[in-house]
Amino acid sequence: MRPRVVVLLEGGVVGGIVSEVPMEVLVLDPDVEGCDRVKRIQDWDFEQGRPSEGIVKVFDAPAMEAIVDPEAVKHYFSYF
Numbered sequence: 001m002r003p004r005v006v007v008l009l010e011g012g013v014v015g016g017i018v019s020e021v022p023m024e025v026l027v028l029d030p031d032v033e034g035c036d037r038v039k040r041i042q043d044w045d046f047e048q049g050r051p052s053e054g055i056v057k058v059f060d061a062p063a064m065e066a067i068v069d070p071e072a073v074k075h076y077f078s079y080f
Helices: 070-077
Strands: 004-008 024-028 038-045 050-059
Touching: none
Parallel strands: 004 024
Antiparallel strands: 038 050
């Protein structure tokens, strides 16, 4: 099974996602002010490890494929 990643955005813009292996990426952006494509989804409680009672609004964008470039990943991680 191919890895899947959810990116929880809090301000800012994702310019791209680079990975060592092919993966599907879903970016959840709650900054929906002025957007006409908004989806309401059930939030997740990370402390309880299950869906929460809350509903959040996120920009309705499809999942995307990460850019596969193991050398670029190695390069950036070498700085941290």
